Amino acid sequence: xxxxxxxxxxxxxxxxxxxxxxxxxxxxxxxxxxxxxxxxxxxxxxxxxxxxxxxxxxxxxxxxxxxxxxxxxxxxxxxxxxxxxxxxxxxxxxxxxxxxxxxxxxxxxxxxxxxxxxxxxxxxxxxxxxxx
Amino acid sequence: xxxxxxxxxxxxxxxxxxxxxxxxxxxxxxxxxxxxxxxxxxxxxxxxxxxxxxxxxxxxxxxxxxxxxxxxxxxxxxxxxxxxxxxxxxxxxxxxxxxxxxxxxxxxxxxxxxxxxxxxxxxxxxxxxxxx
Amino acid sequence: xxxxxxxxxxxxxxxxxxxxxxxxxxxxxxxxxxxxxxxxxxxxxxxxxxxxxxxxxxxxxxxxxxxxxxxxxxxxxxxxxxxxxxxxxxxxxxxxxxxxxxxxxxxxxxxxxxxxxxxxxxxxxxxxxxxx
Amino acid sequence: xxxxxxxxxxxxxxxxxxxxxxxxxxxxxxxxxxxxxxxxxxxxxxxxxxxxxxxxxxxxxxxxxxxxxxxxxxxxxxxxxxxxxxxxxxxxxxxxxxxxxxxxxxxxxxxxxxxxxxxxxxxxxxxxxxxx
DNA sequence: GTGGTCTAGACCACG
DNA sequence: GTGGTCTAGACCACC
Numbered sequence: 001x002x003x004x005x006x007x008x009x010x011x012x013x014x015x016x017x018x019x020x021x022x023x024x025x026x027x028x029x030x031x032x033x034x035x036x037x038x039x040x041x042x043x044x045x046x047x048x049x050x051x052x053x054x055x056x057x058x059x060x061x062x063x064x065x066x067x068x069x070x071x072x073x074x075x076x077x078x079x080x081x082x083x084x085x086x087x088x089x090x091x092x093x094x095x096x097x098x099x100x101x102x103x104x105x106x107x108x109x110x111x112x113x114x115x116x117x118x119x120x121x122x123x124x125x126x127x128x129x130x131x132x
Numbered sequence: 133x134x135x136x137x138x139x140x141x142x143x144x145x146x147x148x149x150x151x152x153x154x155x156x157x158x159x160x161x162x163x164x165x166x167x168x169x170x171x172x173x174x175x176x177x178x179x180x181x182x183x184x185x186x187x188x189x190x191x192x193x194x195x196x197x198x199x200x201x202x203x204x205x206x207x208x209x210x211x212x213x214x215x216x217x218x219x220x221x222x223x224x225x226x227x228x229x230x231x232x233x234x235x236x237x238x239x240x241x242x243x244x245x246x247x248x249x250x251x252x253x254x255x256x257x258x259x260x261x262x263x264x
Numbered sequence: 265x266x267x268x269x270x271x272x273x274x275x276x277x278x279x280x281x282x283x284x285x286x287x288x289x290x291x292x293x294x295x296x297x298x299x300x301x302x303x304x305x306x307x308x309x310x311x312x313x314x315x316x317x318x319x320x321x322x323x324x325x326x327x328x329x330x331x332x333x334x335x336x337x338x339x340x341x342x343x344x345x346x347x348x349x350x351x352x353x354x355x356x357x358x359x360x361x362x363x364x365x366x367x368x369x370x371x372x373x374x375x376x377x378x379x380x381x382x383x384x385x386x387x388x389x390x391x392x393x394x395x396x
Numbered sequence: 397x398x399x400x401x402x403x404x405x406x407x408x409x410x411x412x413x414x415x416x417x418x419x420x421x422x423x424x425x426x427x428x429x430x431x432x433x434x435x436x437x438x439x440x441x442x443x444x445x446x447x448x449x450x451x452x453x454x455x456x457x458x459x460x461x462x463x464x465x466x467x468x469x470x471x472x473x474x475x476x477x478x479x480x481x482x483x484x485x486x487x488x489x490x491x492x493x494x495x496x497x498x499x500x501x502x503x504x505x506x507x508x509x510x511x512x513x514x515x516x517x518x519x520x521x522x523x524x525x526x527x528x
Numbered sequence: 529g530t531g532g533t534c535t536a537g538a539c540c541a542c543g
Numbered sequence: 544g545t546g547g548t549c550t551a552g553a554c555c556a557c558c
Binding site for chain 4: 541542543
């Protein structure tokens with residue numbers, strides 16, 4: 001279901017949170033879908049169940065999933081999650097733009113970068129960096 | 133000279149590296165300017181000299197400062213530092229744009245956001261987040 | 265596993281880096297082999313764990329090992345390490361030859377020295393000097 | 397008379413020792429030639445007289461110069477100095493050759509490198525590295 | 529258990 | 544005075 005990157009230097013539970021969030025946001029996991037049990041996922045990924053447990057706790061804390069004792073974990077209401085995620089990305093985008101403005105780049109420089117991105121089929125985009 | 137944020141979850145030495153880098157990039161610290169001595173900065177920030185030392189070590193390794201035993205540490209050649217920093221910011225910007233594209237935003241949505249930023253006197257930009 | 269030379273004037277952590285590099289280059293330590301834990305090696309060498317930690321930090325920075333929090337440190341990809349090491353040795357060799365040329369030695373003097381080395385079973389080579 | 401390299405990370409007194417040795421070995425300074433006074437050289441190089449003093453002490457310890465109270469310092473007998481220096485360089489050269497042999501290079505690889513060096517007018521030789 | 533960070537305080541080399 | 548190294552011992556995050 002998900003794949004860990006051993007080169008990623010972030011804690012494993014954080015990777016799991018991120019991957020599952022992505023699956024939920026992208027619609028692969030829909031509302032009320034059951035998540036793999038802690039034990040199953042731990043076995044699949046060959047990691048400690050504690051680590052999976054911690055990831056699920058994190059997801060529950062942020063409201064993305066809900067856990068029912070004895071039944072398992074399920075995807076929660078996603079509307080808020082999606083909206084929050086979109087807002088976060090917009091904020092981050094504006095923040096970057098501001099910094100580039102501070103570095104003396106002009107509006108046309110940024111719009112041309114964006115134009116490039118939207119007019120390439122498979123852009124030479126950079127992968128997310130997990131350097132830390 | 134610099135101020136630590138106790139809420140920042142990153143290690144102290146990393147905060148120092150970032151703050152000093154920012155001062156050098158923004159031009160507050162110019163080439164060959166002396167940095168505060170390890171002991172002085174440690175006393176100013178009420179932290180252990182070893183921690184400052186580690187930050188300076190990091191800065192020297194990345195070539196931002198140059199250190200002479202018995203004399204002190206000095207700002208080094210900044211051309212490379214500035215260029216690297218600009219490239220990093222551009223990458224981050226493109227990355228954000230790609231994610232927003234994946235979230236179904238259109239080119240005009242992004243360009244209009246940029247237009248807003250460049251035509252506001254004091255933008256409502258968010259502060260850098262140090263969540264980690 | 266490794267042995268420190270108290271007469272070596274270089275810092276301890278640098279000796280550790282050198283010894284471990286040698287073990288990796290010579291193939292005693294192979295890719296993905298686990299290194300001794302920081303605490304273990306510190307106990308073995310009767311030195312402070314911080315000192316070992318510093319050596320490991322150095323090795324990771326140069327890409328020779330890869331470290332996973334909570335798991336330990338492991339030998340990384342060695343191709344680059346080996347190539348760099350070979351280049352360094354070639355440079356040093358050429359440098360020596362240049363100096364001898366400057367001291368009025370002729371090409372045949374050098375080639376005959378080399379011939380000797382390659383035709384002796386156990387060369388009377390000098391040990392690395394750690395004078396600094 | 398001599399020039400310090402501020403980028404050289406070795407202690408200043410060590411640089412002075414090296415430069416003066418080179419001048420004596422190459423014959424620019426001959427036996428019984430007077431060396432600049434400690435004060436003069438310190439003024440010339442804009443450094444602390446203590447530092448020059450330490451360099452002279454080092455040179456006297458290794459027998460390259462001799463100091464007469466109230467008169468100054470003078471170049472000593474150079475025969476031994478020259479011979480020792482040559483022997484040291486030969487040892488170093490053989491050592492390098494041995495290491496390259498251990499790295500699976502063949503005799504012809506080394507002799508061809510030497511041939512290159514002796515048949516280039518202004519060789520693309522590497523500068524001495526003072527990285528540490 | 530592991531590594532990562534930090535403190536307190538020491539000693540050394542250099543200028 | 545400066546930076547560089549080391550020790551002793553602590554606390555944290557992660558697994």
